[in-house]
Amino acid sequence: MELEEVFSSKPRIKILKILYTLSSLNVSDIAKRIKMNYASTAEHLELLEAEGILEERKYGRIRMYRFKEGSERAQAVAGLIQAWEEK
Amino acid sequence: MASTHTVFKDESKLDINYIPQKLPHRETEQRLLLEFFSFILRCPDRMAQRVILAGDVGTGKTALAQRFGATLASEANKRGIKFRYVHVNCREFRGNLSSTLHRAVTVFEPNYPSRGYGAEETLSTLLQVLDREGATMILTLDEFDSLIEKEGSDAVYKLTRLQETRQGQPQRLSFIFIMRDLQAIEKLDESAKSTLQRSIIRLQRYGKAQLVDILNDRVKMAFELGAVAEDVVDLIAELAHAQTGNARFGIEVLWRAGKYADVQEANCVLPECVRMAVANIVPGLRRSELAGLGLHQKLFLLAVARYFKENEEAYVSLSEAELDYAVVCEEFDEKPHGHTQVWNYVQYFTSLGILRSEVATAETRGRSTRLSLPTIPAVELERELTASLQLARRA
Numbered sequence: 504m505e506l507e508e509v510f511s512s513k514p515r516i517k518i519l520k521i522l523y524t525l526s527s528l529n530v531s532d533i534a535k536r537i538k539m540n541y542a543s544t545a546e547h548l549e550l551l552e553a554e555g556i557l558e559e560r561k562y563g564r565i566r567m568y569r570f571k572e573g574s575e576r577a578q579a580v581a582g583l584i585q586a587w588e589e590k
Numbered sequence: 591m592a593s594t595h596t597v598f599k600d601e602s603k604l605d606i607n608y609i610p611q612k613l614p615h616r617e618t619e620q621r622l623l624l625e626f627f628s629f630i631l632r633c634p635d636r637m638a639q640r641v642i643l644a645g646d647v648g649t650g651k652t653a654l655a656q657r658f659g660a661t662l663a664s665e666a667n668k669r670g671i672k673f674r675y676v677h678v679n680c681r682e683f684r685g686n687l688s689s690t691l692h693r694a695v696t697v698f699e700p701n702y703p704s705r706g707y708g709a710e711e712t713l714s715t716l717l718q719v720l721d722r723e724g725a726t727m728i729l730t731l732d733e734f735d736s737l738i739e740k741e742g743s744d745a746v747y748k749l750t751r752l753q754e755t756r757q758g759q760p761q762r763l764s765f766i767f768i769m770r771d772l773q774a775i776e777k778l779d780e781s782a783k784s785t786l787q788r789s790i791i792r793l794q795r796y797g798k799a800q801l802v803d804i805l806n807d808r809v810k811m812a813f814e815l816g817a818v819a820e821d822v823v824d825l826i827a828e829l830a831h832a833q834t835g836n837a838r839f840g841i842e843v844l845w846r847a848g849k850y851a852d853v854q855e856a857n858c859v860l861p862e863c864v865r866m867a868v869a870n871i872v873p874g875l876r877r878s879e880l881a882g883l884g885l886h887q888k889l890f891l892l893a894v895a896r897y898f899k900e901n902e903e904a905y906v907s908l909s910e911a912e913l914d915y916a917v918v919c920e921e922f923d924e925k926p927h928g929h930t931q932v933w934n935y936v937q938y939f940t941s942l943g944i945l946r947s948e949v950a951t952a953e954t955r956g957r958s959t960r961l962s963l964p965t966i967p968a969v970e971l972e973r974e975l976t977a978s979l980q981l982a983r984r985a
Contacts, residue, residue: 528701562715
């Protein structure tokens with residue numbers, strides 16, 4: 504997916520900011536925080552995972568998402584949020 | 591405004607959560623624990639161990655486990671072994687196994703959801719997390735008696751036979767169970783009991799001379815030089831010895847006595863400061879024990895305290911106390927627990943010596959239970975409980 508497509512979504516940016524702040528969260532919790540339904544939130548998360556920015560850790564029924572360890576894209580996004588939020 | 595004058599050098603060394611580097615008169619037990627768990631430093635995922643630490647209040651069970659855990663974690667770290675020591679007080683979670691295990695999971699997954707998942711699922715998550723991290727853990731379940739009381743044999747069985755469901759896989763999770771009274775094990779069924787009774791370390795009550803050593807260590811760490819005389823330490827040790835050799839009680843008296851010395855702007859802690867400190871510690875229910883009570887236990891006790899504060903009577907009937915408890919629950923936006931649960935609270939407080947209950951036979955209306963508050967000033971108890979509940983509300 505093109506860069507502009509990945510970052511043209513407000514919910515995706517919100518998800519990234521939340522995970523940057525809280526390190527890892529499950530899908531329901533993320534959905535609650537961005538005020539979106541579970542299915543749409545899961546879709547956004549899967550997209551961010553497919554782009555190599557996030558990774559999923561599955562514990563039984565629980566899916567926890569976080570920034571992908573060792574991913575350059577994840578590091579770059581985290582760097583951008585840090586620069587933006589701490590301006 | 592607080593005075594700047596103080597006899598303390600570092601009063602945090604008298605805090606209930608402070609664990610000193612050395613635990614006087616518990617060296618043998620600490621070596622024994624290290625022996626039981628030495629495999630963690632040699633072959634961490636080949637074995638798992640379960641040990642029970644048993645002893646009365648203030649015999650150093652929690653301090654011993656935490657000091658041991660910190661020592662082992664530091665040694666493992668030096669050797670590049672991924673090891674975590676996690677200490678959870680079951681009473682904090684009202685003896686609920688799932689919530690207790692949740693605390694252990696959050697060491698690795700801080701935002702792991704706390705609701706909607708059963709104990710088995712949380713235990714399985716904990717093992718998955720440990721597998722993923724390639725780590726070993728000692729999970730200490732403090733006040734394990736409350737978990738047995740709440741969850742019974744099934745929970746103990748799940749915990750202790752864990753490895754049998756993971757044949758051929760690395761062993762990741764060992765346990766230390768801390769209990770006041772080994773009698774609680776007797777309530778379990780035979781299979782759960784047999785898995786628990788293998789390694790038990792019993793901590794004997796401290797003698798007076800041992801208490802003097804413990805207090806002297808804390809005096810050196812917490813007070814300015816010469817602020818606490820030998821005879822004052824001796825007096826506190828004597829008091830703690832009378833309280834079933836309770837070192838925690840002695841340390842609490844020491845701290846409070848220091849506070850009284852500060853208020854009086856004295857250069858040292860006088861015996862009178864000790865006496866004042868003792869008079870103001872809620873007898874039979876110290877702050878540390880109060881903190882361990884469940885929300886509704888506190889609410890019920892608060893109702894009883896208020897009753898005796900407002901009425902110059904020696905007894906309250908259980909039914910009247912329950913009505914007052916409902917009022918307190920309303921104040922705290924809580925739904926009152928039922929009669930059976932309240933009865934359990936009464937039994938618990940009676941066993942601690944906080945309340946006394948007796949069956950009174952009325953001439954016309956049959957038998958009824960009446961309660962008294964034999965040793966604790968109602969005003970003190972109300973103050974301590976209100977402070978504790980407000981603190982919990984703010985948290």
